[in-house]
Amino acid sequence: MVQLNDNYLKLKAGYLFPEIARRVKAFCEANPDAAPHVIRCGIGDVTEPLPPASIAAMHKALDEMGARETFRGYGPEQGHEFLRHAIARHDYRDRGIEIADDEIFVSDGSKCDCGNILDILGHGNRLGITDPVYPVYVDTNVMAGHTGEADASGAYAGIHYLPCVAANGFVPEVPAEPLDVVYLCFPNNPTGATASRAQLAAWVEYALANKTLLLFDAAYEAYISDPETPHSIYEIPGARECAIEFRSFSKNGGFTGTRCAFTVVPKTLLAATASGERKPLHPLWNRRMSTKFNGVSYIVQRGAEALYTPEGQAQVRGLIDHYMGNAAILRAAAKDAGLPVFGGVNAPYIWVGTPSGLSSWELFDRMLTQARVVITPGSGFGAKGEGYFRISAFNSRANAEEVARRIRAL
Numbered sequence: 420m421v422q423l424n425d426n427y428l429k430l431k432a433g434y435l436f437p438e439i440a441r442r443v444k445a446f447c448e449a450n451p452d453a454a455p456h457v458i459r460c461g462i463g464d465v466t467e468p469l470p471p472a473s474i475a476a477m478h479k480a481l482d483e484m485g486a487r488e489t490f491r492g493y494g495p496e497q498g499h500e501f502l503r504h505a506i507a508r509h510d511y512r513d514r515g516i517e518i519a520d521d522e523i524f525v526s527d528g529s530k531c532d533c534g535n536i537l538d539i540l541g542h543g544n545r546l547g548i549t550d551p552v553y554p555v556y557v558d559t560n561v562m563a564g565h566t567g568e569a570d571a572s573g574a575y576a577g578i579h580y581l582p583c584v585a586a587n588g589f590v591p592e593v594p595a596e597p598l599d600v601v602y603l604c605f606p607n608n609p610t611g612a613t614a615s616r617a618q619l620a621a622w623v624e625y626a627l628a629n630k631t632l633l634l635f636d637a638a639y640e641a642y643i644s645d646p647e648t649p650h651s652i653y654e655i656p657g658a659r660e661c662a663i664e665f666r667s668f669s670k671n672g673g674f675t676g677t678r679c680a681f682t683v684v685p686k687t688l689l690a691a692t693a694s695g696e697r698k699p700l701h702p703l704w705n706r707r708m709s710t711k712f713n714g715v716s717y718i719v720q721r722g723a724e725a726l727y728t729p730e731g732q733a734q735v736r737g738l739i740d741h742y743m744g745n746a747a748i749l750r751a752a753a754k755d756a757g758l759p760v761f762g763g764v765n766a767p768y769i770w771v772g773t774p775s776g777l778s779s780w781e782l783f784d785r786m787l788t789q790a791r792v793v794i795t796p797g798s799g800f801g802a803k804g805e806g807y808f809r810i811s812a813f814n815s816r817a818n819a820e821e822v823a824r825r826i827r828a829l
Contacts, residue, residue, distance in 0.1 A: 426564045431573055435554050435799040436462045442783075443793055453791055458818050458825075460749075461793040463608065463768065463811045465673045466818075467741060469722070470734035473672060476725035480718040491717040496709045498525025498681065502720045505727045506681055510666070516653045522685055522701065524708055525723075527678040527715050529638050529667040533602075534559035536634065536663065536682070538711070539703040540600065540690070547601035549591050550580040551609055551797060551804030553636070556602045572802045582803050583610060589761065589770070590614050593621050597629040603652075604636040606643060609800045609809040610770040611762015613648045619655050626661035632690060632700075633662040638680075641671035641739055643765045659685040663700070670767065670813075671735050672726045679715050679723045742767045745819035746812035752823035753810070767812040770797070782808050790825040 439461050447454035468474075483489035497503070503523040511518035526532050533555050542565060548556050557575065560566055567576025574580060579598055581591035589612035591603075603622065605614040614622075626633050635652040643650055652662045667680035674680075684704045689697040715723075725731045746763040753760045759772035773782040779796035786792045786808075797807030812819065 424562070426562050429561050429566065429568055429575070430558060431569050435795070438799070439793065439795065443787065446787055456791045457787070457793060458791065458814070458822050459793040460811045460814060460822055461795045463670070463813055465670065465675050465813050466815055467673055467738055469673050469677065470726065470731055470738065472725040472728055472731035472734055473722035477718050477722040480721035484718065494714045494717055494720070496712050496714045497521070497705065498523065498714065499717065499720050502724045505724050509727045511651070511653065514650070516651060518653065518683060518685070522683055524682045524684060524704060525715050525720065526680050526682060526712070528669070529636065529665040529680040529682070530555055532665050532680065532682045533634065533636060535707070535711075536704070537563045537565070538707050539700060540632075541693070544599035545579065545597070546577065547579045547581055547594065547598040549583050549602065549604070550802060551583060551800030551807075552602065553604055553608045554800065557801075574802060580801070583607070583612070584803055585759070585761070588612060590618050593625045598631055600632045600634065601626070602634045602636070606639040606766035607762075608639065608766075609768055609795065609797070609804065611764070611766035611768040613643060613645065613765045616647065616649050616655070619649055619652060623652070623655045623657050623661060627657050630691070631661060632688075633658070635662050635664045637664055638667040639670055639766050640666065641735065642743065642767055644743070645765055648765060653683070659687045661688070663688065668723050668726065671739065672723065673738060674723070677719055677722065679719050741816070742812045745814055745816060748819045748823050749810050749812060749826075752826040755827050756829070763812065769810040769812065771808055771810060773806050773808060779805055779808055786829070790829045792822050792825055
């Protein structure tokens with residue numbers, strides 16, 4: 420008899436965002452007159468068109484695919500050299516960070532990479548994951564069999580949860596005990612918090628002392644406006660020896676539906692074999708990509724490369740300014756409503772405390788049924804997210820202004 424992966428049965432409910440979609444669909448079907456007025460500020464999906472520089476580059480690449488002389492078949496699984504070079508140069512070397520072209524691995528999404536990285540890690544690692552947190556970090560470890568069962572609060576055995584609360588500015592404190600793998604995300608999803616240089620330096624120091632691997636999700640780094648806040652973990656000395664960084668073109672270039680991202684795996688990064696021998700992770704990730712991935716399409720990679728041109732950079736800045744303008748409008752509305760507000764300054768997410776006596780999901784239902792606004796309940800990100808909700812700034816300006824009006828009215 421065929422055997423299934425029992426680890427999937429440990430997952431307590433559907434993935435957070437499909438569950439939100441299910442509830443919204445049910446409401447709209449039951450209230451067809453209200454459905455056209457529902458505004459979605461839940462999932463962090465972009466709304467604005469792709470930058471013209473990317474569109475032009477993809478049109479040109481598509482024309483190339485129509486001529487025998489310039490047609491492209493299979494590309495390198497790790498990404499075309501033109502894009503890897505552009506990334507390594509503009510995002511790292513031009514900023515004084517030594518990252519080689521071949522330490523960049525192009526993929527179809529940082530969400531995918533955050534889960535796929537487990538392919539090259541062992542099953543006995545002591546895991547440190549923040550709470551609240553982007554659900555993919557927890558769920559993929561559950562699926563891979565790296566955890567035990569969940570308790571009544573939804574916390575899984577085998578995970579050391581690192582609380583992110585208002586008292587610590589939603590930045591986890593370095594634990595007293597040694598952990599093997601720690602997930603960090605800054606600017607943070609869902610809280611919108613950023614980590615200072617000193618805070619990241621403390622984590623790198625901890626990782627080097629304990630031979631810990633830091634999995635650093637920097638998908639929202641382009642939204643940082645504070646000149647003192649690091650954009651990359653590799654700005655911290657020693658991080659090349661203890662960190663993998665994940666980045667994406669989804670939120671800066673609007674590629675959520677176009678799909679392109681990258682992961683940085685330094686050649687100086689080592690991990691232990693079962694016998695205790697230290698080996699580099701770079702060739703293992705390279706082998707994994709070569710075996711399980713056929714690469715991002717040539718057309719899309721040309722579109723991503725165009726984001727690094729002067730025109731592309733200006734257009735990306737325009738997109739970011741648009742979404743952060745929305746964030747300012749939504750932050751102000753939540754404050755005017757008398758709610759505690761965090762984030763929305765160096766990140767496109769606003770983290771808001773629920774009114775007294777309302778749980779996160781109760782607030783979700785109230786916002787949907789009374790204000791026709793979809794938000795994300797904080798408890799969907801972990802136990803420490805209870806009592807909060809996340810508002811996404813990814814929307815049109817007209818929708819952001821209307822949501823602000825409805826929040827104030829509610």
